[in-house]
Amino acid sequence: MHNKHRIATLLALTAALAGCGGGTDKNSTPAPAPAPAPAPTPAPAPVPSAPIGVNFVLPSNNVLEASASDGLVVNVAVNGSPAPNGTSVTLEVNPAAAATVAPVAPTTVGGVARATLSVGSSLPTSATFQVKASAVSQSNTATDTVTYYVRPTPKDLQVLVPAYFSGTGTSSPWNTLTAGATSYPKVQITAIANPHSGILTPNTEVNADVLTAMTAFRAVTKPAGDPSNRVVGYVATASGSSGALSVTDVKATIDNYIRLYPGVLDGFFLDGMSADSTRLAYFQDIYTYVKSLDGGKYSVIGNPGTYPAAAYAIANSGTGVADVLVTYAGNAAAYQAIDPQPANPWVYAKDNTAQAMLVHTASTCTDMQTALAKANTPRMNTGMVYVTNLTIGTPWSALPTYWLQLLGTVDAINQRRTLPSC
Known part of the structure; x- marks a missing residue:
């Protein structure tokens, strides 16, 4: 009896263990995994107590x-x-x-x-x-x-040359100008021709030497797709003896340029442009007249020599004043201090090639490269450039001694290459 009792007890214990999960049941649900511990809350950024x-x-x-x-x-x-x-x-x-x-x-x-x-x-x-x-x-x-x-995506730098020199003889700066254009065909150059001091009348006669020089310069062969060199005629809008010239006189000068130099002019350079709004309507009248000629093919470059009132740069009721504005004409040292901000933010509404600088008294090639580097900054947004070592008085009477280096520097900037050595 004692043994039978022991066996019964063991059987009961085995059954109890099986009921508590001691066996395997394919239909049973496994116990859920424990939930992951919550991520620690990042400490808030410190808030200083002092000022x-x-x-x-x-x-x-x-x-x-x-x-x-x-x-x-x-x-x-x-x-x-x-x-x-x-x-x-x-x-x-x-x-x-x-x-x-x-x-x-x-x-x-x-x-x-x-x-x-x-x-x-x-x-x-x-x-x-x-x-x-x-x-x-x-x-x-x-x-x-x-x-x-x-600002608009910048375009390649161009060169604007005050070519206020004679076309006579093999030593004429026009020949050097044209040779440089041939050496750097990818650099677009606009020459400002000035054969008659900016005032042409019905009695003015053609300057045959300058006409020949202008024609040769424009004929420089360019790589396919690159813009041709251009020539614009110098037009005075003021006279030293009589002050402002009338709109009628200026229009007559433009007409006589076209008569005397047919087929070689791409536009006109209006010197003596005002910077304030007092003569705005005057220049709007001239601009509208130029655009009415020959299907509007002529461009207008205005030279206030400084930042003019915004109305000169931004169309006023559909009437413009110039396609390009010379916003600096002066010496190289002063140019380094020029800044369109904050007074003239309108410069960023226009292409960089709608602004020009004419810098003189840049004594060395290094001074020239410094001036070009400043013009090329986004802040200046200036895309037509010219720098010379000649000084005040006759700064545009010849080309700079570093003419080829100037063209090489512009070409290197445009091609994003190392600047040529001075």
């Missing part, structure tokens, strides 16, 4: 094209010292559709926050927008703003 200050490191270039990107750098200080690492800066674009920034809330490392600005792909040229940076402490909020401008 905070914020300022942009001004960009080297605040003039961009559509779809361009640029780095944003913001300095943040707390009580005069670099902000602790991880201090948050908020970036905002106004208008918001103009561009994006990433990240929108960068944090500082060593007191500096960084982000990338991307301009919208469909943003119109001449658009202006601002980026604001703000940072907060327990005692104050600090902000700073930087302005950006959008």
Whole structure:
């Protein structure tokens, strides 16, 4: 009996173990895996208690094209010292559709926050927008703003030469001009011919030497697809003895140019253009007249020699003033201080080749290259250039001693090559 009791007890225990899952059941549901531990909540960015200050490191270039990107750098200080690492800066674009920034809330490392600005792909040229940076402490909020401008995609640099010299003889600068154009056929050159000091009357006779020189210059062979060299006639709009010339007199000069130099003129250079709005209607009248001739084939280059009122550059009720404006005519040293911002943002509404500079007294080849480099910056947005070592008084009476190096420098800039050595 004792053994039978022991066997019964073991059988009961075995059955109990089987009922508690000691066996395998293909239809049973496995126990769920334990839930993962929740990710730790990131620590909030530190909020300094002392007064905070914020300022942009001004960009080297605040003039961009559509779809361009640029780095944003913001300095943040707390009580005069670099902000602790991880201090948050908020970036905002106004208008918001103009561009994006990433990240929108960068944090500082060593007191500096960084982000990338991307301009919208469909943003119109001449658009202006601002980026604001703000940072907060327990005692104050600090902000700073930087302005950006959008310009058209730049075109290759061109050369605008005041060719105020005789065409007589083999030593004429016209021959050197043409030889240079032959050596650098990919550089477009516009020569300003001045055979009659800018005033032509019905009694004026053709200058045969200059006509021959102009014809040879325009005939320089260019690679297929490259623009031809051009010649424009110098037109005075003021006389030293009588002041402003009448619109009638200026139109007569233009007519006589066409009569005396048929087929070799591509436009006209209006010297003495005003910079203020008092003579705006005068130049609009002349521009409209030029555009009415020969199917509108002639271009107009105006020379105020400085930044004129915006109305000179932007069409006024459909009436223009010039296709190109010379916004600087002067010495090389002063040119380095010229800046269209903030007074003349209209320059970014136009192609770079709608602005020209004429720089004299650039004594060396290096001075010339420095001037060209400045003109080529997005901030200057200047696409027609000329630099000479000749000085005030007769700066346009001959070509510069570094004429070929000037053309080589322009060509290298356009081809994105290393500049030729001086």
